[in-house]
Amino acid sequence: MKYNFDEIIDRQKTDSIKYDLRKLIFGREDVLPMWVADMDFKTxxxxxxxxxxxxxxxxxxxTLEPSGMNDVIVEWMKVRHGWDIRKEWIVAGPAVVPSMAILVHAFTDPGDDIIVQKPVYFPFFRTITNHGRNILNNPLKAKNGRYVMDLDDLLEKITPRTRMIFLCSPHNPGGRVWTENELKSLADICLKNNILIVSDEIHADLVLFGNKHIPTASLNEEIAKNTITCMSSSKTFNTAGLATAYVIVSDLKKRRIYKDKLxxxxxxxxxIAGLYAQEAAYRNGAEWLDQLLNYIEGNINCLEDYMQKNLPEIKIMKPEGTYLVWMDFRDTKINPKKLKKFIIDEAQLGxxxxxxxxxxxxxxxRLxxxxxxxxLKKALEGLSRAFLNAKKYEEK
Ligand SMILES: Cc1ncc(COP(=O)(O)O)c(C=O)c1O
Incomplete structure (x- = not known):
């Protein structure tokens, strides 16, 4: 069956965060919304x-989860990610971010440090600080147009109070799909220093251009015991409004601790809706997902071509995974202080x-x-139009 991702679906007045909060977020209703990470395709x-x-x-x-749900998750992990998990390792989670907050409470104490690698999905920050823990920032470094981890910086910063890392894999907003070597080097540091890895793999299925997602916990048994994986079918199948996720914990003791805190x-x-959606997604979703990924790759290629031809001063980090594009405007004429407003007012983009x-x-x-x-083409034309007036805007 051929799915149609070209169909335009009007999401306005469905209480959609992306569309119906535009006035609140951007100060006007008429921006093309390309912000919050859900898709404009039909679920x-x-x-x-x-x-x-x-x-x-x-x-x-x-209601319990539909029978067979965990079997299809096991099968999906094996086929899609080459990861052998057992049914009993899967535990419910109330969406990914709240599951991470529960993990913070279960495995760290107030005053402990939790590592994040900025720039990174920002709800991580309050999940740490608003629960009385500290952020230990290990910023990513840009190298040849993509982010890499700075493990020397990490080694310098770790203290006995460093108890956990929020690993974003694949990475939002940088679109990196971490390689086996990168993950292994990081995971070994965590093992040596007794730092629990909370691996947020919500974008695991959204991997593009021949890259391969490697679940952190699949690296080896020791690393698996030191890793808790947060997953959901919500990003892949566009069901974020159902707020359903699951965590995978192979270590029995840790699983019990997580369950107790839950x-x-x-x-x-x-x-009910979230659980039924999750079961149906993993049971029936392979063909749809393959076509989705193909379409997203087409979009990313279209954007890259357009930028190279028309707006070469905007540098894009071509994503290896996710449908999010991290765009660097620092070489453009627009002063970064005015950038946010310029994009809203002149490009009419959210x-x-x-x-x-x-x-x-x-x-x-981030687009x-x-x-x-x-x-997408309309958005790119909006950017071009805006940059025609960039000089005038700067002089305002
Ligand atoms: C890296 C990452 N983690 C978690 C989430 C949100 O997950 P949930 O809605 O299940 O809390 C997102 C949403 O964009 C995300 O990009």
Whole structure:
């Protein structure tokens, strides 16, 4: 079956965060929204049908996950990521970020340091600081147009209070799909220093251009015991509004600790729609996902070609994974202080401002390319138009 990713779907007035919060976020309603990380493509029919068919039963009481859900997760990890996991390692999670907050409570104490590698998905920050822990920033370095880890910097900064790392793999916003060597070097440092790896792999399935996602916990048994993997089908299949995730914990002791903390917050019961969606996604989603990835690659190539031809002063980090494009405006005529407003007012685009991801993102913007190609082209034309007036704007 051929899925149609060119279809334009009107999401306005569906209480969509991306569309219906534009006035609040950007100060105007008429920006093309390419910020928050969900897709403008239809959630696949096999997911909608699975939820709808469950809703045909008139009682929505407390419900277990659909039987077979964990079997299809095991199968998916094996086929898609070459990772052998056991059913009992899978534990429910109330979306990925809240699961990470629970892990913070379960495995660290107030005053401990948690490593992040900025620029990085910014909800990590308050998940650390608002729970009384400290951020230990190990910034990524740009090398040949892509980010790499700076492990010398990390080794210098680690102290006995460094207890956990939030690893973003694949990386948002940089689009890196970390290699086996990179992951192994980092994981070995964590093992030696007794630092628990919380590996956020929500973008695991969204890997492009022949790159391969390597689950951190698949590296070897020792690393697996020191890693907790946070996963969800929500990014891959566009079901973020269902707030459902799961964590994979191979170490029995750690699994018990996580489960206990989950129960302390009484978050061990998922929601029916999310669970049915997750089961249907992993059971039926392979063909749809392959076509999605093909379409996203087409979008990224289209964007890259357009930029090279029309706006070469904007440098893009071509993503190896995710549908997010990290764009560097520092060589353009626009003063970085005015960049955010320029993009909104002149390009009429709603992008994610780079500084949100840490001060390393100053002068950058993140564009979400998971939309019909015609919309992406409209956005690129908006950028071109804006830059025609850039000189005038700077003089204002
Ligand atoms: C790296 C990363 N982790 C987590 C999330 C959010 O996950 P959830 O909605 O399940 O909390 C996102 C969403 O963009 C993300 O990019």
């Amino acid at each position: 696949p029919d096999f997911i909608i049908e699975s939820i709808t068919s469950r809703l045909n039963h008139p009682v929505l009481g407390y 129960n302390d917050f009484h978050l061990n019961i998922g929601n 992008l994610s401002d780079g500084e949100l991801f840490g001060e390393e993102g100053y002068g950058f913007q 979400n390319a998971a939309c019909p190609r015609s919309i």
